[in-house]
Amino acid sequence: MRFLKDLWRILRGDKGALIGGIIVLLYCLMALIGPWVVPLSNEQDPANAYAGPSWSHPLGTDALGQGVLSQIIVGSRPIMVVGLLAAIITVFIGVTVGLLTGYIGGWFDTLVMRITDIFLTIPGLPLIIVLAAFIQTTNPVVLAIILSITAWAGLARSIRSQAMSLRSSDFIEAAKLQGVPLRNMIFRQLLPNVGPYVAIHFLLAITGAIYAQVGLFLLGIAPISGTNWGIMINLAMAQGALYTTDSALYLFAPMAAIVILQVAFVFFSRALDSVFNPRLRVQ
Template identity: 70%
Template sequence: MSDFFRDLWRILWADKSALVGAILIVCYGLVAIFGPMFVHLRTFGQQDGTYLPPSSKHLLGTDTLGQDILAEIIVGTRPIMEVGLLAATITTFVGVVIGLVTGYQGGWVDVVVMRIVDIALTIPGLPLIIVIAAVIHSSNPFVLAAILSVTGWAGLARAVRSQAISLRTMDFMAAARIQGLPLHNIVGRQLLPNVGPYVAIHFLLGITGAIYAEVGLFLLGVAPLSGTNWGIMINLAMSQGALYTSKSMLYLLAPMASIVVLQVAFVFFSRALDSLFNPRLRVQ
């Protein structure tokens, strides 16, 4: 494990953009964990407290209710990243388990499950997510994560299955079968480490896709507009005429910029994982 982190640090130090991405991800994580403890949303309750321009007291100004926009960005970081991580975890877990088990087992199990995967791949993901979210209409992070993962696992399952099929003919797999190892040991300890690099990168990029989809649900008003997160901020800014008046423009641009910076950070950091798992890509 120490060698892993030492190699990762060496790659990050050589690739400055990946290092910047890692630093940004850590900063977002710290804000999500500790930010709400130190920042609290306040409503001024005065007409002259709305749409204040940036100042030393309000670095990004205030919104139509007189709330500090920067404080809303900080408070809204946790629910966005929480759902993104949960959705990526569910998608990755389901896709990896199905892909490894079907790829190793083969036979009728593989045929039946892959037909289900094919059906899931043909279903338009975003319209289905919108319909399910509208019907359930829940802001619970676990429920939202499950909704966002409803079809996202299928592509990963097929890709992991292909790798499992190529691995099951290897000598170490034959040795595992001769020893009579149970299925969970073969899948978890023999196959999984060999597909780990691909899974790690897919998990990282899965967070970005989940965050985009989550923000989209709040922007469309499909998910309940309760609490504070970046999607709700964009929705409220649009409903308050952000496209037609410069007064609320910062209220619209601030959450959008937060999303873009986070996505860029994940993409940059994924380059470090690529180099870590594929030495031929490492920066000399």
């Protein structure tokens, strides 16, 4: 409750962060209930292909005469779901590895950190492309695992450094004397102290996963199934959006949706920074 009160106080004093938070919330609502409120029709109307904005289709239509806005709304769910799942997997692995290695130390720390270093040196994007091309899946969980395959390593190293600085603290020494089990030591004693950094990284992980996922569909590496923003951009470019004005709106609409969401995340993360770091707060 204290966190929420501080966050609301910061948002009220920082209009940019407030607007960013509202936009993020609207995107979440759009992904959650949008496909039910504005379902994508299977009916095609080629005679109405690439029609301009109208009351029935505020963002125009595509090559099949289907509304672009409805595709933006319906396509938000798979993008947001995979982005959220990838962020959860990334943060869970990174935090768990970082806290365990930082607290336990010794040969365990050396072994796990060498493995982590391997993941840090692997070029993430080429590996994601190869795995996505080989697996050819539309399962959101599998896609999320692919996107987080190397993303956790940097977070693990950062969390390890913080855990190493905390393990000699008085409250940790007191917990050791009380015989606190390792699980409670990690997740009840250490985790709350690295929570602020984890929260910020969680937002960054979502944005990174969204960009990477859209890129896979844009390049045609992930199977084209259903509708999402990356598939929309792929189809628009295949239909000549870069060379003609007919399908330009079909191309720029999903691009604008992605940019607006990313900018909103940046502004909202500023509010979280202010909550966790009082010196950054807007006076």
